[in-house]
Amino acid sequence: MSFPKGFLWGGATAANQYEGGWNEGGKGPSTADMLTNGTHTTPRKITRTWEDGLYYPNHIASDFYHHYKEDIALMGEMGFKVFRMSIAWSRIFPKGIEEEPNEEGLRFYDEVFDELHKQGMEPLVTISHYESPFYLTEKYNGWASRELVDLYVKYCNVIFNRYKDKVKYWLTFNEINCGTMPLGGYLGLGILNEGTTDFMNQKDDPQLRFQGLHHQFIASAKAVKLGHEINPDFKIGCMIAFMTSYPYSCNPKDVLKCQKEMQMGNYYCGDVQVRGEYPYFAKQYWKENNIQIQMEEGDEALLKEGKVDFYSFSYYMTNCVSTDPNLEGIGGNLIGGVKNPYLKASDWGWQIDPDGLRYTLNELYARYQVPLMVVENGLGAFDKLEEGNKVHDSYRIDYLREHIKCMEEAIEDGVDLIGYTPWGCIDLVSASTGEMGKRYGFVYVDSDDYGNGSFNRYKKDSFTWYKKVIASNGENLE
Numbered sequence: 001m002s003f004p005k006g007f008l009w010g011g012a013t014a015a016n017q018y019e020g021g022w023n024e025g026g027k028g029p030s031t032a033d034m035l036t037n038g039t040h041t042t043p044r045k046i047t048r049t050w051e052d053g054l055y056y057p058n059h060i061a062s063d064f065y066h067h068y069k070e071d072i073a074l075m076g077e078m079g080f081k082v083f084r085m086s087i088a089w090s091r092i093f094p095k096g097i098e099e100e101p102n103e104e105g106l107r108f109y110d111e112v113f114d115e116l117h118k119q120g121m122e123p124l125v126t127i128s129h130y131e132s133p134f135y136l137t138e139k140y141n142g143w144a145s146r147e148l149v150d151l152y153v154k155y156c157n158v159i160f161n162r163y164k165d166k167v168k169y170w171l172t173f174n175e176i177n178c179g180t181m182p183l184g185g186y187l188g189l190g191i192l193n194e195g196t197t198d199f200m201n202q203k204d205d206p207q208l209r210f211q212g213l214h215h216q217f218i219a220s221a222k223a224v225k226l227g228h229e230i231n232p233d234f235k236i237g238c239m240i241a242f243m244t245s246y247p248y249s250c251n252p253k254d255v256l257k258c259q260k261e262m263q264m265g266n267y268y269c270g271d272v273q274v275r276g277e278y279p280y281f282a283k284q285y286w287k288e289n290n291i292q293i294q295m296e297e298g299d300e301a302l303l304k305e306g307k308v309d310f311y312s313f314s315y316y317m318t319n320c321v322s323t324d325p326n327l328e329g330i331g332g333n334l335i336g337g338v339k340n341p342y343l344k345a346s347d348w349g350w351q352i353d354p355d356g357l358r359y360t361l362n363e364l365y366a367r368y369q370v371p372l373m374v375v376e377n378g379l380g381a382f383d384k385l386e387e388g389n390k391v392h393d394s395y396r397i398d399y400l401r402e403h404i405k406c407m408e409e410a411i412e413d414g415v416d417l418i419g420y421t422p423w424g425c426i427d428l429v430s431a432s433t434g435e436m437g438k439r440y441g442f443v444y445v446d447s448d449d450y451g452n453g454s455f456n457r458y459k460k461d462s463f464t465w466y467k468k469v470i471a472s473n474g475e476n477l478e
C-alpha cells in the first residue's frame with residue numbers, strides 16, 4: 001500500500017486562531033476578535049465592545065503576522081507540499097462594505113504566498129474560516145441577511161483576481177455544517193441574537209440559522225462559478241466538520257437515531273455543495289422544526305451550477321448515539337455523544353478512532369465520487385517544554401501514525417484521497433475555548449493562555465517524525 005505520487009502532504013491553520021495582528025495593516029475587527037478566552041468548563045464570552053479586564057486571545061494568537069517567514073521556513077523544512085490557511089476577510093474589507101479593498105492587507109497575503117512558493121508549497125486557502133467582519137454582524141446580524149451574499153462575492157472577486165496565479169486550491173467556508181447547530185449561530189454565521197452573552201449558550205433561532213446557511217450555500221455556489229470564470233484551473237472545494245457516529249447498540253431505535261444525526265450533521269451540507277441540491281430529508285426536518293427557507297428565483301439552478309470540485313473535511317474522533325438517557329456522555333468537536341467502550345480519549349475527552357477515518361473516507365467516496373482531502377486531523381494535548389526547549393510528544397506521533405495507516409487502507413479500498421493537512425501544524429489558539437494550552441502542532445509556540453511568552457518557535461519530536469513521513473510519501477511511519 002502506498003500514497004499516490006503527488007499526494008498533498010501539509011498542515012492547516014486559520015487566520016483568526018493563528019495570524020494575530022488583529023488591528024494592524026488596516027485590518028478591521030472580526031467576529032472572532034470579539035471572543036474572550038475560556039476553558040474546557042468556562043465558556044468564552046461574546047462582547048460587542050472590548051471590555052477592560054478581559055483577554056481576547058485571537059488578537060495576538062500565534063503572531064504569524066510577524067513570524068510568517070520563519071513559520072513558512074519551518075514548514076518547508078518539514079517538506080510540506082501544501083499549506084492550508086485562511087484569509088481574514090476583515091483584513092481585505094475591514095467593515096465588509098467598502099467599495100475598495102485594503103491594499104496593505106492584500107500585499108500581506110501576496111508576501112505569504114510568495115514565501116510559500118519559495119518553499120515549494122501550494123497554498124490551500126479557506127476564504128471564510130469562522131470569521132467575518134464584525135461590522136456585518138452589527139449591521140445585518142451576519143448571514144441571517146442575504147445582503148452578505150453579494151458582499152462575500154465581492155470579496156471573492158478581489159482575492160480570486162489578485163491571487164489567480166498564486167493560489168490554485170480554495171475552500172469557500174470552513175466547517176459550513178456547524179450552521180446546523182446552535183453553536184454555529186455566531187461561530188460560522190456571525191449571528192448575534194439579543195440576549196446572547198457567551199459562546200456555548202447562544203440565544204438560538206433555528207429559522208435564522210438555517211436561512212443564513214442557505215445564504216452561505218448561495219454565496220459558495222456563486223464563488224465557485226466566479227472562480228472558474230477567472231481561472232478555469234482553480235480547484236474549489238467545500239469543507240465539512242465530519243462527525244462520524246455509530247449506533248451504540250443494535251437496538252433499531254439507536255440505529256435510526258444515528259442515521260438521522262449523520263444525515264443532518266454531515267450530509268445536509270455536503271449534498272447541497274457536491275450534488276447541487278438539498279437532500280430529500282431536508283423538507284421533513286424543516287417541517288418538524290418550523291423552518292421555512294426563503295429562496296429567490298434562480299437559487300435552485302444556481303446551486304446546481306456552483307457545485308464544488310472536491311470535498312474536504314475535518315476528522316478528529318467518533319461518537320456513539322443512543323436513545324438511552326442514562327449512558328455516560330463524552331465531549332467532542334462541535335458535538336458530543338455517548339462514550340464508546342472500545343475507544344480511548346484525549347485530554348479533552350475526544351475519542352480516538354483511526355478506523356473511523358477509514359470508514360468515513362469510504363462512506364464519503366461512495367456517496368459523492370469526487371476527490372477527497374482530510375484538511376483537519378490531530379491530537380489536542382498538553383505539551384511540556386522541557387530542558388533544551390524540547391517537546392517529547394510521542395502521543396501525537398502515535399495518534400497521527402494510526403490515522404495515516406487508515407488513510408492508506410482507504411486508498412487501497414479505492415478512495416480518491418488527494419491530500420492531508422493535520423490541524424494546527426504550528427500551535428495556535430483553540431476555537432472553542434480560546435486556550436493556547438490545547439496544542440496540536442509539530443512546532444511549539446512559547447505563549448500561554450493569556451498571551452504571555454517569547455513567541456519563540458521550538459520543534460517537537462513530531463516535527464522530525466512528520467518530515468520523514470512526507471519524505472517517504474507515507475512509507476516510513478516509524
